[in-house]
Amino acid sequence: MTPFFEIRDLVKRFGGLGAVNNFDFQCEEGSIVSIIGPNGAGKTTVFNCITGFYKIDGGEIHFRGDLINDRSPDRITRSGIARTYQNIRLFSNMTGVENILVGMEPHLRSTFFGSMIRSKFTRDEERLAHAEAVHLLEFVGISPEADDLAKNFSYGDQRRLEIARALASKPELLLLDEPTAGMNITESVETMHFIQQLRNELGITIILIEHDMRVVMGISERITVLDYGQKIAEGTPEDIQNNPRVIEAYLGRGAASGITTYAST
C-alpha cells in the first residue's frame, strides 16, 4: 500500500550549501507528526519544498500516491496541501473574512463573465462562501473582529486566522510552521488542544514544525529530528527524548556526554 505522504531522498541546495540532504520522511493519514531541530537545520526549507516554493534538486515527494515534485505551488494547494508561515503572512489589508475567502480559492468556480453579469451561480457561490468563511472564523474562535482588517487583529488571533485561511482550502494535509511561536504557556496549550481538535474532528493530517518541546512531546505521534539538513533521529516522543544524538544536536557534544555521564551515575 502506498503511504499517505512520503518524501524520498529529498535534496535541496542553495549554491554550494546543502540545505537538505537525502531526507526521507513518511506519515500516515490522520496522524500528527513533528519535525524538530536547531535553528537553521532546514525544517522550513522542507516545507517550502513540499509546497512547491522551492524547486527541489533531487528526490521525490509523493502525496496520496501522486508525484507532486514538479507541480506549481497553486496546483499543490489544489491537490490538498495547505500551510501556515513561521512569520505570519496574512493579507494584512484585507478583512478576516476576505482572507478566508482568498483561501477558498481552490473551490470557487465562478468565472470572469459570470462575475461581470453577476449570474445566479456567482451570487449563490459568493453567498455560500461568505457564510462558510464566517463559520470558519467562529470555528477558530475569532468571530467578533471578523470585519476588521487582518493587521489589526491581536497576535494570537492572527495566528488563528492564518490557520483558518489554510483550512479554507479544505486540505487533507496541513503544514504548520511554528504555530505557537511567541505565545505564552496558556496560549501554547490552547493551540495544542486546537491542533488535536483539527485532527480529531476534521481528520486532517498535520505536520508540525515546533520549538516548544512541551507542545511537540504533548501532541506528536512521531517526531523527526533534523540537523544540518540531515535526519538524525526518528521515533516516538519517548525515543527522541532519550536519543543522545538529539541531545547533542541541541546542546552540543560536551553537554551531551555530561548528561549521559550524569544519567549513568
Next chain:
Amino acid sequence: MNFKESIRLGLITSGILIFLDLIGLPLTSGSAIVFIFTIVVGLLSFLMLRNRNGERSTLLNASISGSIIGAISSIGIVTITTIFARLQADGIRVNKVFAQILPEHTGALTGLTKVEVLSGASIWPGILKLCILFIVAGTIGGGLTALQSDKTSSRTKQFSSSPYGRYALLVLPFLLFGSFMLLKVEGVQIGGEDENTLGLLLVFLFISTALFAFRGARPGNERKLISIAIVFLILVLPQLTDLFQNAVLSAVIIFVVMGLGLNIVVGYAGLLDLGYVAFFGIGAYTFGLLSAPESFVLVNLPAFGGVTFWSGLPIAILAGVITGVLLGIPVLRMRGDYLAIVTLGFGEIIRLLLLNLRDFTGGPGGVLNIPAPIVFGVDLGNPKGIFYLGMLFSGIVAFITIRLRDSRLGRSWIALREDEDVARAMGINLVAIKLLAFATGAAFAAAAGALYASRQVNIFPDNFTLLVSIDVLSLIIIGGLGSIEGVVLGSIALIGLPEILRSVNEYRILTFGALLVVMMILRPEGLLPSARRQRELRGEAIAESGIASE
C-alpha cells in the same frame, strides 16, 4: 500656537507668494492681501483643528501669530520686488531671465506705474504700505480664526457627522450647478472675458463636490436620490456648456476611461505599468487605420461603406486585449521595479513602431480624417457628442470595474498586491489573474483610444508619448488608488484644471509636480481614496495611537 510655528508658516506663505509672483500671476497689493488673509485663516484653522485636544489658542495669541505670518511673508515678496524695481530702474531687462517680470508687474505691487518704475521713483512708500497691510491682514485673519474656532470648536470636531455639515455637503454641488446656470442668464456679466473659463471651473467644482456628496450621503434612499439628481444634471450638462467647455470635458472623460483601466492594473492588482499609453495608442490606431478613407490597411473597403465607429470599436478593443496578453506573458515573473522598466520599454516600442512602420501606419504623417461616431443618424463628431459617448463608456467601464472588484477575481487581485507568494500558495492561478488584469486594463484603454481617435479626427504617433502614461498614473494616484470616484477627481485635477490655468501654462508641469509631492506627503491615500485604502490608513492611525498610549 507658538512663535516658532508662526515663523515657519510665514516662510511657507512667503515661498508660495514668491512662486506666484514669479510665474506671473498678476499680483497687485490688493490681491496679495486677500491671499495673505485667506492663507492665514486657512492655515490657522487647520492647525487648530489638528491640535484640538492640545492647547487652546486665545484671541491675542492667534492675532500675534497672524501678524507674524503677515510680517514674515511680506519680507520675501518685498525683497524680490525691491531688487527687481532697482534693476529695472537701472535699465536691466529682468524678463530675459524671469519671463513674467515686467516693469508694470513690479509697479502693480507697490502702486507705481510702469514709467515711474523705469524712472527709478522711490518705491519705499509703496513697500511700507504693503508691509503694513500684510501685517494688518494677518492679524485680522488670526483674530477671526480664533473667534470662529471659539464658537464652533465643539461643533467643528464632528463637522461631517453633524447634520448641518452633512446637509451642506449634500447641497453644495447643486448650489455650484445653480451658480453655473446663473452665468448663462442673459445680462449677468461675471468674469468678463474669462466667463467661459469661470463656467468651466464651476462645472469642475460641481462634479468634484458631487462625488463627495455621493460619498457623504447615507446609503439607502438618500444616496439613491442624490445619485439620480446628480446623474440627471450631468446628463443635461453638455447641453448647457459651450464648445470650449465641452472640448475640455470630453478630454477629461477620455482620461477617466483610461484611468479606470489603469486603476485595475495598478490599483487592484498592484502591477506597476508605465507603458499604459501603448494600449491607448493601439486602440486609436486600430480604429483609425480601419476606418480612415486614406488607410494603409487593405480591409478598408469603401464599397461597403468602410468601417464605422461601432464596427471598428470591438476590433480596437480586441487588439488591445491581445497586446495586453502579449505584454503580460513575458512579464509574468517580474515584480515592482523590473515590471515598471519593462512596461516603460513596451510603451516606447509601440510608439516607435507607429512612427517608423511608415507603410503601415503612415509614420509621422499620422492617420487622417478618421470618421466620427454616428448613432441613429446623429453625428457625434463634435465635443458634445464625444462627451456623451465618453460618459457612456466610463459608465460601462465603471460598472464592470465595480462588479469585478466585488468578485472572486477582485479579491485575488488584492491578494496578489498584498503578497504574491502567499496568494499563489492559496491556490490562485497567478498567470490567469495577471493576464486578466492586463487584458481588462488594455481593453478599457483601447476603447478610450478609439474614442480619442474619432475626437481628434487626425492622430499622430506624437499623441502617444510616455507623458500620457505618466498623466494617467498621476491622476489615479492623486485621486486615490483603487477608487473609482478618485479617478474622476484625478482627471479633473490633472487634465481639466490646466485648461483653466492656461495663463500660467508653461508652469503647469512644475505646478503639478509640486502638487504631487505635496499630495504624497500630506495625503498619501489620494484625494478621494477607496474605502479599503481609507481603512488601511485609519488602521495605521489606530495602531500608532495604540502604541502611543501604551
